[in-house]
Amino acid sequence: MRVLVIGSGGRESALAWALTRSPSVTSVFAAPGNPGIARIAEVLDVDASSPAAAVEAARTVNADLVVVGPEAPLVAGVGDALRRDGFKVFGPNSNAAHIEGSKAYAKELMDRGGIPTARWQAFEEVDKAVGFMDELGPPYVVKADGLAAGKGVLVATERDEAVEAVRDRIERRVFGDAGASVVIEEFLDGEETSLIAFTDGEAVVGCEVAQDYKRAFDDDAGPNTGGMGSYSPVPVCPPETAERILSEIIEPMVRTTAEAGAPFVGALYAGLALTSRGPRVVEFNARFGDPETQALLPRLRSDFGEVLLATATGELAGSRLEWSPRSCVSVVLASAGYPGSYDTGAEISGLDEVEAMDDVVVFHAGTAGDGDRLVTAGGRVLAVSALGNDFVAARERAYEATNGITFEGKHQRFDIGLRAAEVSS
Ligand code: AMP
Numbered sequence: 001m002r003v004l005v006i007g008s009g010g011r012e013s014a015l016a017w018a019l020t021r022s023p024s025v026t027s028v029f030a031a032p033g034n035p036g037i038a039r040i041a042e043v044l045d046v047d048a049s050s051p052a053a054a055v056e057a058a059r060t061v062n063a064d065l066v067v068v069g070p071e072a073p074l075v076a077g078v079g080d081a082l083r084r085d086g087f088k089v090f091g092p093n094s095n096a097a098h099i100e101g102s103k104a105y106a107k108e109l110m111d112r113g114g115i116p117t118a119r120w121q122a123f124e125e126v127d128k129a130v131g132f133m134d135e136l137g138p139p140y141v142v143k144a145d146g147l148a149a150g151k152g153v154l155v156a157t158e159r160d161e162a163v164e165a166v167r168d169r170i171e172r173r174v175f176g177d178a179g180a181s182v183v184i185e186e187f188l189d190g191e192e193t194s195l196i197a198f199t200d201g202e203a204v205v206g207c208e209v210a211q212d213y214k215r216a217f218d219d220d221a222g223p224n225t226g227g228m229g230s231y232s233p234v235p236v237c238p239p240e241t242a243e244r245i246l247s248e249i250i251e252p253m254v255r256t257t258a259e260a261g262a263p264f265v266g267a268l269y270a271g272l273a274l275t276s277r278g279p280r281v282v283e284f285n286a287r288f289g290d291p292e293t294q295a296l297l298p299r300l301r302s303d304f305g306e307v308l309l310a311t312a313t314g315e316l317a318g319s320r321l322e323w324s325p326r327s328c329v330s331v332v333l334a335s336a337g338y339p340g341s342y343d344t345g346a347e348i349s350g351l352d353e354v355e356a357m358d359d360v361v362v363f364h365a366g367t368a369g370d371g372d373r374l375v376t377a378g379g380r381v382l383a384v385s386a387l388g389n390d391f392v393a394a395r396e397r398a399y400e401a402t403n404g405i406t407f408e409g410k411h412q413r414f415d416i417g418l419r420a421a422e423v424s425s
């Protein structure tokens with residue numbers, strides 16, 4: 001099977017890597033991919049995030065399956081266009097991807113399906129938003145309704161900061177039209193975890209759980225980012241809890257999207273808070289998590305290509321996934337300043353030695369080739385994933401690996417997987 005991956009980030013690097021290890025897959029292509037993907041697959045020098053470009057790329061490589069990585073092309077209708085052209089697609093159509101494209105829409109579906117989540121309301125006027133915020137009390141949660149690359153959410157204990165966040169979104173349009181409407185919601189307490197499930201619109205097969213680190217600095221300080229690291233499995237979310245999340249949250253959501261006329265085909269991602277009253281949804285995404293995927297796929301033993309194809313073709317029922325019992329920790333190396341402004345073009349060194357280490361795999365996210373050199377080209381530059389027999393070992397390995405990679409302005413968190421190591425040792 002010939003598989004085309006659309007996208008260029010760390011998640012797509014992990015998807016392409018897992019596909020190259022799948023017995024069912026003969027060739028892996030990526031559009032546009034990145035220098036790391038180019039080492040293991042054939043990359044097409046086209047940005048395939050628009051529907052027309054994606055169809056063109058799929059035709060060029062004669063793809064048997066197209067896997068769409070990021071949310072923006074899904075929301076833009078890349079899945080619809082590919083399906084219209086007869087391609088098999090892993091990733092929802094635009095109407096189903098709307099669960100990520102609009103937080104208010106996702107919340108409406110959750111309410112309709114009786115899916116446990118935070119109390120909420122959407123507003124287009126500052127005064128009304130602030131009124132509801134005051135009714136809920138601190139900590140305040142303010143979200144841009146639309147897509148904002150994971151950065152549209154503010155959680156704050158100070159009322160002034162929250163009010164400014166509402167004004168930033170609605171009046172100052174800091175997130176453009178994505179912030180024209182804001183969602184104000186109740187603060188959910190408790191450990192966060194992510195469950196990603198494959199669904200063909202009816203059958204559901206869950207992955208093991210993972211946890212990501214959204215804040216820029218250690219101890220969850222600093223601004224929200226696209227994700228600074230991740231680990232899997234999650235000791236505070238044992239298999240019984242994962243089962244409960246599947247039956248109380250994922251399966252009802254799959255039914256509700258189908259009943260809304262927008263059946264979901266692809267990876268349904270639930271971001272959850274494990275509260276004292278049980279698991280509650282923080283957000284749904286219409287794709288694999290980034291960087292959760294970088295900590296999950298190194299543990300997958302099943303044929304990844306086969307399960308993606310079964311999902312795309314409505315034949316998922318009866319599939320089972322095998323996972324390694326080992327622990328995986330993935331540490332993101334970012335550019336100083338991220339998620340704000342940052343420099344690019346810094347030379348990256350040490351990769352060859354690190355990639356030769358046992359139990360280590362390096363996924364490129366924001367890198368570029370510059371002659372013979374590899375340079376930084378984004379906020380999140382690399383994700384370094386390491387396996388170990390427990391989290392202490394996996395963390396040791398991951399940090400040994402990140403120490404071996406240098407570039408000017410390298411920023412990383414040092415506490416990835418630390419809680420898991422403490423809980424499980
Ligand atoms: P989202 O983009 O909706 O996932 O939000 C980004 C991050 O903000 C989440 O991963 C949480 O850490 C935090 N967050 C979002 N909503 C809530 C909530 N209702 N209660 C507590 N934290 C939240």
Ligand code: GLY
Nearest residue numbers: 212227289290291
């Ligand atoms: N790691 C969070 C996300 O992919 O949205």
